[in-house]
Amino acid sequence: MRIQTLSTCGSNDRLEKEGVAAADIPTYNEPIFQEVKDKGPGGHILTGPVAIAEAEPGDVLEVQILKIDIDAPFACNGFGPGRGFLPNDYPYGKTKIIPLDRERMMAKFAPGIEIPLHPFFGSMGVAPPEGAGRIDSAPPWMHAGNMDNKELVAGTTLYIPVHAPGALFEVGDGHAGQGNGEVDITAMETFLTGTFRFVVHKDQHLLWPRAETPKYYISMGFSPDLKEATTLAVRDMINFLVEEKHLSRDEAYMLTSVAVDVDITQLVDGNVGVHAMCPKNIFVKQ
Numbered sequence: 001m002r003i004q005t006l007s008t009c010g011s012n013d014r015l016e017k018e019g020v021a022a023a024d025i026p027t028y029n030e031p032i033f034q035e036v037k038d039k040g041p042g043g044h045i046l047t048g049p050v051a052i053a054e055a056e057p058g059d060v061l062e063v064q065i066l067k068i069d070i071d072a073p074f075a076c077n078g079f080g081p082g083r084g085f086l087p088n089d090y091p092y093g094k095t096k097i098i099p100l101d102r103e104r105m106m107a108k109f110a111p112g113i114e115i116p117l118h119p120f121f122g123s124m125g126v127a128p129p130e131g132a133g134r135i136d137s138a139p140p141w142m143h144a145g146n147m148d149n150k151e152l153v154a155g156t157t158l159y160i161p162v163h164a165p166g167a168l169f170e171v172g173d174g175h176a177g178q179g180n181g182e183v184d185i186t187a188m189e190t191f192l193t194g195t196f197r198f199v200v201h202k203d204q205h206l207l208w209p210r211a212e213t214p215k216y217y218i219s220m221g222f223s224p225d226l227k228e229a230t231t232l233a234v235r236d237m238i239n240f241l242v243e244e245k246h247l248s249r250d251e252a253y254m255l256t257s258v259a260v261d262v263d264i265t266q267l268v269d270g271n272v273g274v275h276a277m278c279p280k281n282i283f284v285k286q
Contacts, residue, residue, distance in 0.1 A: 005172040006045040007189045009076035026071045042137025048170030055167035060204035063158040067195040068119045075176045075188035085183040085267045122148045122173030127164035139270035140222045144209040148266040150178045156213045161206040182266040217278040222271040229274040237276040
């Protein structure tokens, strides 16, 4: 399935005022701003929900990210008063348009500064647990959502616990690249189209999202408290090693200490994110 997603850079009028050529703005941007009036909480424009046949609460939705296309030759980054990790240091707002060279896959941040492009979706998720209601798009949680995990590029597989019939998958918040932490509250925000394959795993009862790249197994934790988010990510990595690699809990704890990297995903979305990365190459054939 191919899914187009808007950026968080704003309407055509706003982009043109910031110097973006009208011809460089994807044609699917303006109709959304003109026609969609029922807006939920949060600053993201998400595509969905997409119902997945046979998905039921208690299942796990496997999301294979097959391909990600960058649909515009620019990205934006910006911060505002009272937002980001250093709100008292920057009590004002500023936006920057960043040209993207899609042939070389480089962002031209400033003269003498080029950043390799690694496009990924900041938000991929499903409907939250029953009773949560209509939730803010910003804080990630056990439904996944706005994880802002830069490891989730094409070739990665995401595993999300299902909480509602059909799962109700959403995707958006396209990024051309990002640093871990996303400290000013935005990445290189841009327009992306993703190609996905969905697989339903019946009766799996996963509690937190997990991911797998060609080189790593990834567990995640989200909480308003950084220590709690870290606890959740580390604990779920231990659970993974026990369940999937058949280690004892003691061995899993030790292996996580000596071989797994625990990284801050983002610090700015209400619930902060932590992800633990276990390299696959440590598991050798006997």
